[in-house]
Amino acid sequence: MSSKIIAFLSAWLCFALNFAAAQTTPGKIAGRVNEPTGEPAIAATVKLLKQQGSTAAASMQTDINGRFVFNDVKPGDFVVEVTAVGYATYRSALIRITTSSGVANLPVITLQKSDVKLDEVNITAERDVIEQKVDRTVVNIGSSISSTGASALEVLEKMPGVLIDQSGNITFKGKTGIMVMIDDKPTYLSGDNLANYLRSIPASQLAQIELMPNPPARYDAAGNAGIINIKTKKSNKVGFNGTINASAGKAAYPFTNESLSLNYRKGKFNFFANAAFNLQNYYRRLDLNRRYFDNAGAQTGSYTEEAYFRSKSKNGNVKLGLDYDLSAKTTLGIVLSGNLTIGRTPNPVTSILRNAAGNVDSTIIADNNTWNNNKNGGINFNVLHRFDSLGRSLSIDLNYLGYNNRSRQIFQNTSFDKFGVPSAGQHIIDTLPTRINIYTAKVDYSHPLKNKAIFSAGVKTSYVNTDNAARYYNISNSGAQTVDIGRTNQFLYKEAIQAAYLNFNKEWSRLSFQTGLRMEYTDARGHQLAKTKGADSSFVNKYLSLFPTVYLQYKLDTTGKHAINASFGRRIDRPGYQDLNPFVVVLDKYSAFVGNPFLRPQYSNNYALNYTYKKLLTVGLLYAITSNFQVEHDYQDGDIFYASSINLGKTISKGINANLTWSPAKWWNFSLYAQLYRNSYEGQLKNSYLTSARTFFYSTTTSQFTFGKGWSGELTAFYQTRNVWGQFASLERKQVNIGLQKKILNNKGAIKLSARDIFRSNFSAGEITNLGNMKATYRNDNANRNVVIGFSYNFGSKPATQRTRETGAETEAGRAKN
Template sequence: MKTKIFAFLSAWLSFALTIAQAQAPVGKITGLVREVGGEPAIAATVRLRQLPDTSKITTTQTDITGRFTFNDLKPGDFNVEVSAVGFKGHRSGPIRVSNGPAAADLPVIILQKDALSLNQVEIAAQRDVIEQKVDRTVVNLGASISSTGASALEVLERMPGVLIDQSGNITFKGRTGVMIMIDDKPTYLSGDNLANYLKSLPASQLEQIELMTNPPARYDAAGNAGVINIKTKRIKAAGFNGTINSSVGKAAYPFTNHSLALNYRQGKFNFFTNVAYDVRNFYRRLDLVRRYYDNNGIQTGSYTEEAYFHPLNYNPSLKLGVDYDLSRKTTIGMVLTGGINTGTNPNPLTSTMRNAAGTIDSTIVANNTNNSKFKNGGINLNMLHRFDSLGRSLSFDLNYLGYDNMRTQGFQNTAFNKFGVPAVSQHIIDTLPTHINIYTAKADYSHPLRGKATLSAGVKTSYVNTDNAAYYYNINNGITTVDDGRTNRFLYKENIQAAYLNFNKEWKRLSFQSGLRMEYTNARGHQLGNLKGADSSFVNRYGSIFPTAYLLYKLDTAGNHSLKASFGRRIDRPYYQDLNPFVLILDKYSAFVGNPFLRPQYSNNYELTYSFKKLISVSMVYSLLTDYQVEHDYQQGNIFFASSINLGKTISKGVNANLTFPPAKWWNFSLYTQLYQNSYEGQLKNSYLTSARTFFYATTTSQLAFGKGWTGEITAFYQSKNVWGQFASQARKQVNIGLQKKVLNNKGAIKLSARDIFRSNFSAGDITNLGNVKATYRNDNANRNVILGFSYNFGSSAKNQRKHDSTGAEAEAGRAGN
């Protein structure tokens, strides 16, 4: 998509320049450029030379359908030259333009591959770090040194407008509820589990990250804050090719990750695979303080908790794919994905209760353990048929996605009185299996119209079946008994029917796109009973429409100055397990409880952007969100519960700016800043919440070229104090550096990077609206690390690769875990 939009804008820029320079407009030349396999040659350079004086040259680029046009030509003879990376050049014979309105429509131009040309360009070519498109921002990661040995979560943390809190929750441009996709496919998880999954995905496998605040209608409407699409590397070359990445690092503990990408294409057949294996050795310390007060504001006691987490995870993953060209117009494909995350997480903690005078009343020492095994697998069957050379196409996708999580926990607590004598002990164990099956089918049709317009439409159906269980046992004097008060099972089924229609049209200086999507949801939940609780169930049916609109206007004929306005309506359905009504123990004094009455949240998002060339863009944003789904913490007895509720309404507004330019030939610099205000209002369990805060965020990247194969990189971010519902966070900041040396004839690279070099990134803050309780927290995630990595590319390099990434199961699987 990014290449198509870039080509489209470039073509119109050249077209505008042609108009400005032409006089006595009387004719035009049009043509169509295609690759050998019939694909449109997008962004190919087309030069028009006037004969016999060939020094007079006009240049344009092909658009998303491979077409080009030269307007307002004087009568005379011309020829056309076409060039593209990886292809041999083409030169036409003489073309006569007569004195009249008729257009010279050339025969279809077929470009032939040139492997030598691409070999030369692969070494020298480098894309912009940040590219601004009509409906998204694209961040290219290929040259990022500080991403060496990092995880996908750490890379996301450095993206423009992306913030990640202490629980791994991701916000985008001031709003929560962003939908995360990988190659337009689901990430399977959310919350802590999503964070853990992204930590297990090595950054070496990533190529681009697409940031979309208002995605087009063809995307699922899920994601209040929009969509973040993480694109992994795909080798686009004929023959046999591969890329190897390996790194070792040290934070609090050593860790390592390795990946291998292979591709083989011959004739009509294409095979590709990505294999990764990493060992993640994490560390986290949590300090939690709760202070208790009476109705007069006098402190009556306090609770402090010091907890340590040492998760050790082993993460193999595999992706296999095959494409086969049934004909020049029809391609079929299959993609298999799978991964296993096996881990242990010892969690010792010490809790201390003090009286009003600060004297210790009692202490609890807990030896908690958490063993888990996450498995996910999927299969995608796809077909793409091109009806003609104009871009009319039809695609189908069938998907199955499976997600299994088997987690076992142990809670062994010993209470000591104020004299340090053991008083009470408690031993609880549990088994928490989760099974989720997702089935989706979708079809998309695209039909080009006259006058640079396209009409597209599609339908989709999805079915989700989840089975969540919790088996709790108490152990007393070596005897194990079932805890029926906590043991439960929850079944959930959901079907979503969707259809969309999208239209876009291009004029000389105006681009317009509008879409309408309809989604109807039918959901059923069933909590099975036991000896202490009866069955309960619920049914929820609702339908909604989701309009989107984009307007891009070039303020000058050269296209240097432009204005873009966009609008989109979005939805966030509850995570499957947030609807699960049973209690999940976190520790002796903390638990999570689901909410089967949780409603979906809706948002209306507006954005207005001014851009000057590729240098700077400034945006104003406004978002109104209703039935905001937010974590709510409250006290009930001695236990602090966390649950998800619908808060009421939330307003997010602000301004952001993005600057990208090279201060020198050896220095490429980018800076993103935002100033936002988030305000929250709604009823909590025991109080009414009204809060607002204006916060500032900035991130910057400098890429440095020292010569002789040496390059460097410096990245940094700063976030001021912020508020998310009940949570008021402290400021955060971080600086990363990296150094790279090209080796082995520029096919290999040795990279050294250091993350959070000043050890300044801590997640801390206050939890508000707890009645007569004030709570603070501080997380130390051992962010500072040093990583040494090596990468190597091998094989041939003739570009010819069909790319099929979108499967249609994005929104459903994104809600799979919590």
Template structure:
């Protein structure tokens, strides 16, 4: 509370200071920079020159809507110059400033290239772009992203870390909300990882990183929001982008995709089809030591697991935009994912006695077949009331996810001499169905004096049905295992409303928002012949304030200071509330926790940036009732469950820089140092862990010639702590080269990921009463990829379609 008060006092002081300075008089010249399709050019460079001798008075970057303003000008005659990569520069006629504001007509920058049949010109985007409330990563700026899937692209994104199971952390914190095109996928952590592995990089446009999202976004995700934006064609006529690649790692894999768009008159049709076939490999080794009450080791266990899943994944996104009038647009979007995989994953368990001698060996043959089908439809509407930007939008969403798995476990126990002492066969059937309904509306209203008011409402309803049917198989006959068989039903309704206000006063910009969310959840665990029914209900309402305050330290807007605050919530994943135990092998179980409470996080951040070339930030996050995977033991069995483990404090220092040592060489470097501190009481005892972690992520782009380019990129992370888990250092180096062909309409790329095969997520599990444990992963990340991309059609842009989707908060929670 004291930190919040200090923040608000600082904010008030700066505002009063600004109001005092706002009384100064002077001329003002304002305008907007657009491309030849009347689309704002965010980040265009605008320079104010003295007409007499072309002396530079000030330089600034255009805002997101293309607007710019020069203030406190002396009486004089000026010239405006505007430039943007890939466009012809603009130079205005003389503009006279005499105290009164001057509003210029829109500045239109023409494309620098010639017609398509002569040459195709594309503007090269920066890999990283900094904005007041988010960091934008342009996926296509890295050649090494070619042939990768979305999860692999995320692993190279600044501040993001992926473990061997596909779990995502952001700036050292778990619980990040991952969205696709501003809407959730409503997937469990494992299904989300599967989906992202099935999504090729050729379908991705940008990744938005928001550690403190504005009030317009759902408050879910205590670590912030990662929004993956897929490619959207806005080109008139017919056009298509075709991509195909072949990759070779431990096994081979392929990716194929086609992005289609057809615009005629008032109708725009689009489709994105992608398929990939993957055969991957991972070896996991777990070592456990067991101790008695006096600390004397009594036994030890070594588990060696092999995972060789073969999957076939198809992703479809298709839709239509109908432009009723220049102000009104209706749209419909269909999405679908079809995923099938099968795996033969043997587990070899070696149990040793007190003296270190081998007591027994257990061979578990685990064969599985899994499916995941997701279908969704979105209906969206946009109406622009006038030219000021007053806009109303709404979205209706329905998503249905159906998944299932069949596994067969054959567990054979042998003495050291090879004698079979026990054999157990277990079969399971794990169907799951999730239905999601969501509706939201947003309204934007510009106000006088460069201010804007936004407001919106949203309601979502989620209905999940998860079953776990276990059968003991004896002499070919199956009987129900009532100890593990269960069915869990969960229903949840979230109602939300928000208001957001932003205002620019001279060098000062203020954005504040408040979001209210009401949550209602009901869980029902169905009983069986041996287990009774059980149920629970949760109802709570919370407020989530956000605030951003920026100050331009110079008149050109090159040096910017940003102070921000936000509060967020992390609701339990649906499956984590299921109280039954799920079998993994003889010594490893997963169990749910119906008593999980939501976690709440307060985020504070101070950042300084210079011309989007250099950004330094310090952030502090405080989380209560932290949800994290916990490990405890029952005899020799390790049980994994999600629990509330107390509080977490994170202090983060980060630096991001872009520079160009030579005309042919550009560099982006992101580094951060963060400290995670966990404190709390939970069922495995007192947890108190604190550790500093250094993380670096960099890429080098080399322009060899007009048609040849290359890249060298990589990342490195030192040891870190995440609840009970302490990781060891790991990293990766990638190299790639690209050749443009067919009049620049096509390209061939060769990419090598993890050149030195150094990525091996491993670590230690702490705070287990009566035991210690370490884990080591050997992952199939050293992969060579050869890819081909071809563009066909014309390159005349039309009005962009709006990002659609209203289901932001439920993503990543469905187990």
């Protein structure tokens, strides 16, 4: 297999090098523009100025790769000028074109942040809240006022097209199955664990969020709905500089967030460090109602549950990095990261069982407690070599990530009969340690060709080793502990993925084309080490998958004001590591979660068609079909209500979305995202066949106001109608946030006041369908309304260049539930 991959890449590489040697057309000036992070500067304005009088001979905008080319340039002396919002104007040295000059290829132009202080009312140099690019939507949140004191999860909830349920499941543009990255690195978490990790990251450390519904071939194919990349703030200044943030707020209970970012650059060295600490103090109420019926439809009884969760934890995050310029063309880098979360969640539960007449049969009072101690750490070593000034480069990334997480639970259930007399008790203790070790390595090569074309290729290997244990003990009235052999278990899982990709870009005057092919080979092995005789089991799953991608962009006029984009991509979602774990995890006396080792990966084919007008408006159509769709399946078995994961036959998502970014006045920036989608599900459940579909509407809006004299404000809101996801039919959700800011200390500091969910309207509720002779409803209230006051202060000067690393460990991030 590996020899075929190498031969395939070699053939493409030879083709690319031969193409690069072709003769060029005389009278051209070409180049590429990068942002300080090294990423392409898209839509920067490039002017070709005549040396005498600086008259513009031509003007254009950079393409999606940051490239520009002026054709048919007449002999003479010229200067290239580059401008972009928020960056200093760049002017090249003198360029002389003669009748035999051919192509003048300029060195890569790296823009620098502007140091010019703007008038307080002039907001033209502020970056748009939402930037629509060819392959992604970029949301700039660094200056968001309403995010003061918020967490990364709370910020993510406000992103256009993103919905998050109370279990931490993320939906993007109507589809589930998203890969979440932070600074191009994986989180390695999903569900509640991903939500808790994102809560530990303060919003004050975030700069941008990139939303990619159809990523190109260089990215891992994982993520049915695409990729969400959360970018943290990074200093690009010479010398010693940094940022401090502190905030305190109150929802149901008080909470705090503190963070510090430092950067020191001198000569060939660049050192950076980020640290954050926060005290989480969350409250959640869960109400469940289950009604039971006979075959004739008559109600035979009911079960109601009222549960409270008071989650209090301390979280610390640290990230240290060092870049060293080995030469003008080669840079070495190392990044160390760590996260520690220690917390406790008391969970009192009152459950009532009633008979057919509605009279109380029995009551269960539960005093449950959960302690968590999660230690996560990682190291990344990277090398970037630039062969020339045209952009030919080779990058290498080596990664290790380790997760050592321990959960301890105590369940104390006391049952009372209909007269309130204690009748039975249950006392259970469990420990659920999880260890995950992840190793990845990847190599990427990029080769710009003549005539605005780029060839790229890469390989990646990853290895995952997980060890999950469940130790349950029954506690007698005397306090003696007895091992519960039926529940005690151990599950070992190993997975190796080998991948290779090819990608080709080509630009013409109006047409842009990109295509890629990614190949991934997966070898997955699981082994359950059960305590009971005969329950030991294992499985092996090997498969090879191909993932093509195609992108087309056509400018309807020479200025590029009107453009049409079309894209297609195939993607995969492998089961989460814990979803494969066959353990039965007790939630309460009558509820449990059980893993499914027979889960298969799901595959999706995604199609998109978009129309763009300037940077103001984007309207798009989306169609996606997913096979082997992974979804939560709820069912009753005896007295226990189980939740598990299964593969449905298929699901179809289709709809229309629109994004508007507009400045109605010089003091007002406005953005609006809206979508109208229809999701349909079809497949076999445990005891029934599911067929469900619903059309739903979702919209989010942001308004930013500049009042003058350092004062500014912000108003954000979202609204979602009823929706369905598998068996779950949810009610509408909505939320409104406001914020106010005052710049102080010569604009280096700011005081911010914000209020989230001011009408306390954001809670999830709905019905669970296809339960046979049972109907179930739920209401989950996270008490989102809060008020926060925060302070931030920046120090430092003079921009410098700092790299942003994509480490290659992105895919495995979203699949670990620790």
